[in-house]
Amino acid sequence: MKNKESHSKAPIYEALMEYKKARVVSFDVPGHKQGRGNAMLREFLGEQCLSVDVNSMKPLDNLCHPVSVIKEAEELAADAFGSKHAFLMVNGTSSSVQAMVMSVCKKGEKIIMPRNVHRSAINALVVSGAVPVYVNPGVNKELGIPLGMSVKDVERAIKENPDAKAVLVNNPTYYGICSNLKDITELAHKHGMYVLVDEAHGTHFYFGDNMPMSAMEAGADMAAISMHKTGGSLTQSSFLLLNCDLSVGYVRQVINLTQTTSGSYLLMSSLDLARRDLVLHGTETFKKVIEFAEYARDEINKIGGYYAFSEELIDGDTIYDFDRTKLSIFTRGIGLAGIEVYDILRDDYGIQIEFGDIANILAIISVGDKSLAIERLISSLSEIKRLYSKDKAGMFDHEYINPEVVLTPQDAFYSPKISVPMNESDKKICAEFVMCYPPGIPILAPGEKITKEILDYIDYAKEKGCFLTGTEDAKIENINIVSKSINN
Known part of the structure; x- marks a missing residue:
């Protein structure tokens, strides 16, 4: 890392302060014009905030193709995290995870991943057509939680799927569980596969003492960093770290397929300032x-x-x-x-x-x-x-059920489908998601076989008050299944 003094800079923040001093008359978007067009919004968020909610312009650079202050902020972030490049992301870490997958996998290509991934990873498969090879995580039966991936299980998946393009690892999980990231990375690299890390909950690994190993330290190729979770930036802001031979320009093209062309300067400046604070303190x-x-x-x-x-x-x-x-x-x-x-x-x-x-x-x-x-x-x-407190008899004792994958997520999601009552869907093929949010790990994903055990779990989660999402039916009473011709 550069010396800490160089990280005292916050180029996007500094450019916004210069913009404010210039007292520029705005005939561009956003239409609230520094809050003057909406008194209630100005009162709620404050004039200071709205005065820097601005559009891309030459002095402020452009997130889709950075050449000045955003480029400098990316370089400082890459240095802070020890990567070759860092992309500022304003569509959330979900966008970062999707960009990782789509940068290394094309339609029909395999990616090895744990099944307890965030829905964003499976969404990437729906969009790209990549094919998952699931490694079922370990399960702690006493706590009922999914764990990390065993190196032996990853090795088995690699041997059975030598044509896979990448291995994706959750590290850490929502619960704080970490896999043996270094050995998994070395194993994947030995077989010519990229290593992608969903590090949404691990920003602090890069800046605290005696922390678990970070993705960049382990030698991973890409990592999605949810800065807003533990790094101090605004909600929805994130970094995508690149640490391999992929072209920066190509990865940016992939990002630009789904990320907004109107990048929020509130989010970008928060990333800039949060990076500064983490390096210094x-x-x-x-x-x-x-x-x-x-x-x-x-x-x-x-x-x-x-x-x-x-x-x-x-x-x-x-x-x-x-x-x-x-x-x-x-x-x-x-x-x-x-x-x-x-x-x-x-x-x-x-x-x-x-x-x-x-x-x-x-x-x-x-x-x-x-x-x-x-x-x-x-x-x-x-x-x-x-x-x-009460008697625990009759309580569900596990959080994770191994799925049976019948179709790829993309094939199932875009297939002809029908909606049926949840309790009539046993043994059918799911054509959408069902999940509790948070954390957003699917109970069912497109292409998976619905079983009585899974339906019992969904009923129990409903009964206990979990916030279920993912189905087209807002009440989660019906579920889309792949139509009868394919189910049979």
């Missing part, structure tokens, strides 16, 4: 975050019934490492699904956590948290146990 920032998370974990485990898990799960294989900043808490021990605890925390205690599934909750801890807020979370969980 990231070590102390994440030291504090880990201290908060470790303290909360210890205190929650003293309550009893809950299990805030951490490094003790490491087994050198499907749990190769653990992200200690993640406060993942198993709740089934008090007889409540994670989503039930999630709802009680929000509705009764005014605490919004990241997500709840059928057995766990996740609280995101960041430098923006204060000791008092951590104490409030701990005491609220203690009181929830006292007031709401």
Whole structure:
């Protein structure tokens, strides 16, 4: 990395400040004209914010083809993350994941990936026509959560599919589980395959001390970095890191297939400023975050019934490492699904956590948290146990069901299909997604066989209050299946 002084620059932010000083009269978009056209919007977001919600112009560069300040911001970001190039992304990390896949896989080409990927990875397959080779992740049956990929399972998939173009790895998972990224990368490279890492929840790996290995350190070819999750930028802003021989220009062409031509300067400047802050202060920032998370974990485990898990799960294989900043808490021990605890925390205690599934909750801890807020979370969980705990008999005991893939996602999604009641879809081929959001990992994806076990899981998730999405039917009562001629 360059010396820290060079990272004190924030070229996009600085260009926006110069633009403001120039008092330019605007006859371009956006039409609110620095907020003058909408008083309520100006009052809500503030004049300072709206004054820099501007259009691309020569002094501010162009995200689709950067040549000046955006190009300089990308170079600083690449240096900060240790990659050959970094692209500023304003369509979310979903767009970054899709660009990774579409940069290395064409229609009909195979990509090896875990099935517990975010929907964005499978969306990339629907759009591109690439063919998934799923490696079922390990499963912790006590916690009911999917884990990382075993190196042996990846090796088996590579040997059975030597023509695959790439291996995609989730690292870390939503729960903080890390795979053996270095060995998987070396194995894939040995067989001429690219390694793509969905590192949406791992921004801090690059800036904190004693963190799990980052994708760039492991030698991966591309990584999607969700800066807004733990890096301090605005929601929907992201980086796509490139670290291989692919042409920067070609990858940008792929990005431009789906990313907006009207890149938000609010999002881009937030990436610029967040990168600056992480390089200058990231070590102390994440030291504090880990201290908060470790303290909360210890205190929650003293309550009893809950299990805030951490490094003790490491087994050198499907749990190769653990992200200690993640406060993942198993709740089934008090007889409540994670989503039930999630709802009680929000509705009764005014605490919004990241997500709840059928057995766990996740609280995101960041430098923006204060000791008092951590104490409030701990005491609220203690009181929830006292007031709401019940017998855990009859609770669903697993979060992940291995799917049976019958058709490629693209073939299934675009096939002739019919809508049937969910309870009449057993043994049919799914033609759309069903998932709880967050985290957005599909329970069913296009091309997968629907089974009674999966339908029971969906019913249970509904009963417990999970927010289900993905189906054309907004009520999630009907599901699109591939039409009868193909099903038979």
